[in-house]
Amino acid sequence: MKALFFLILTALFCLAEEAPEQRVWGKSDEVSLTGKVVVLPIGQKDLINKQAFRFWQRMLERAVEEEARAVVLELDTPGGLAFDTKDIITDDFGKLEIPLIAWVKREALSAGALISFSADRIYMAPGTIIGSAGLINSTGAEMDKVLRAKLESAFEASLRPVVEKKGHNLEVLRAMMFIDEDKERTFGSVTVRKNGLLNLTAKEAVEVVDGKPLLAAGIAESLEEVLRAEGMENAEVIRPNPTGFEKFAWWIAAISPLLIAVGIGAAYFEFKAPGFGLFGFLSLGVFTLFFFGNNVAGNLAGYELMAVFLVGMVLVVLEILVIPGGIAGIIGGLMVLGSLWFAMADRVEFERLDEGEGVASNLGSLLIGPGLMLGLGILGAIGLMLLFMRFLPDIPLFRGLVAKEALPSGQGGAPKQSFVGAIATALTDLRPTGTIMVDGVKKDAISNHGLIEKGSQVRVLEEGMTFHVEPVEDGEV
Structure with a gap:
């Protein structure tokens, strides 16, 4: 019967592996995204939750498949996982085939700022801030200069095609990510001091420099204002949740x-x-x-x-x-x-x-x-x-599963008794495991020769936490 344990286990594992493709409690139960504006909130703790990244990826796939009108990223985040953010920017946000809008509801710092650069247009609520996208290690401590240079170079190279495709100012991104120890940097009315990183308020982000906004397309106090600015004020808005x-x-x-x-x-x-x-x-x-x-x-x-x-x-x-x-x-x-x-x-x-x-x-x-x-x-x-x-x-x-009998009187301090070769009685069926009684003591036992019925005489072959036994034939001693 123990073999049944593994047969059922194997079958259930196979079913479990197939289940995700069947979309149990999944897509069939979700509202269609066709023609709708899909709003994906990116909150305070979302960018440190790996499951959130997977949910956003699935929703972006659905938005394209079902021909949603646009996707809006509603940002209120201090940042999060750098590599996961880079991956979703380059593999998903940056390649989205429908309009992608970023709206900074309160703040978009660190990884949140990087995500903003993957949007076609950025809007910011009054009094909000965006920037400080420098890389730090998992503990928040300062990194070795060589390692930092290596990571910053790799990140910038990965993000550069997306930023250029979306028409954003690459120098603004670099000023948010990279520290310059030698000189100050100026962006419109904003000056970044030595050893500092660029942060922009909503008013500073919409400042026109060289004929175009420094970063944001406009200031919008609400999502409705964002949609109005995009000409989608009559579109139905949906905020999908994980299934x-x-x-x-x-x-x-x-x-x-x-x-x-x-x-x-x-x-x-x-x-x-x-x-x-x-x-x-x-x-x-x-x-x-x-x-x-x-x-x-x-x-x-x-x-x-x-x-x-x-x-x-x-x-x-x-x-x-x-x-x-x-x-x-x-x-x-x-x-x-x-x-x-x-x-x-x-x-x-x-x-x-x-x-x-x-x-x-x-x-x-x-x-x-x-x-x-x-x-x-x-x-x-x-x-x-x-x-x-x-x-x-x-x-x-x-x-009945646990032996409670104490050892016979007088054996507490005696040398350990060996039961090998002793004749015992099966207190339960051995299928192949069960319980035997040997010399007045209950022991867990395993049959080495198939089923042994309750009440049968058995001989102990090996002892330990579980005894190995064999049946005693009629006439044997």
Whole structure:
């Protein structure tokens, strides 16, 4: 029956991998974008949320496919993830085939300022600010000059085609991104001091320099004013939200440590219990949700890692049931843990490893977060095992799974007794796991010779946390 565990697990994993293409709770439930103005808010924390980038990419694809009239980026952000921002600018915003408008509702700093340059036109609300797009590392500390120069050069080269295509002033972008230690820089009425970065207010951004606005096409106090300036005041406006399917997957990915803890703990108790039951189905569901959620959320969880996980589990089972000795179990355990670890790594960051982009090219940095989540999951699993072993005997439903008898009187300080070769009685069916009674003590046992019915006599072949036994033929002693 234990084999059923892996057959069902494999089937569920395959279904989980196919699910994203079926758009469960997805596109079929969403309102059409045809002829409408699609507003995508980019708020205070959105540019540090990798899931938000994936949602925007999907909405841009839909906007083109369904022939939306325009897309408006409503900006109120202090910045966020530099490389993810660069990618969505060059791969999505910069290549959009319908009008893209940026409206700075309150502020567009750092990565938010960079995004503005990918729009066809920029509007700013009164009193807003845009700029300070210098690169910093993940901790916010100052970078080495060589590394900074390398990153700034790569970023500028990537963004330059988009900025030129959209008709914005490339020197304004450079002044927002690059520090000049030797001289001041002047843009209209604004002077950038040495070692400073350019920031523009709404009034300064619309200042006409050399016959064209320095950066923004106009000042607009509301979205309605933006649409009026673009000649789209009568267009229907829609603010799409992530589907229930996407929210569910993101939530599942966020609680991955809990899923790992429950999945490992349930699998452990499944192998300690006879037959195939509650713990096995619980582990099946939990690990299916784990791979499914992380796959949809944009992590590396996929067919390959699912296969590694399954092979690892098979090796662990072989170690327990067929070939005890340690090697298969160690290899299988490493495969299981490794697949869980990499399954939580971001797919985009992983694909960027070959690009040599500073911190993002460091595999160790990429795996720190998933490693911490895996560690929390393992600690949680150990905690669950300890709690279950402490309280399980007191729960009527599970009382038969744990031996509660004390050792016979007088054996507490005696040398450990060996049960190898002893004759025991099967207290449950061994399918192939179950419970035996040997010398008055209950022990977990595994049959080395198929099904052994309850009440049968068995001989102990090996002992440990789980005893390996064989049936005793009639007439044997």
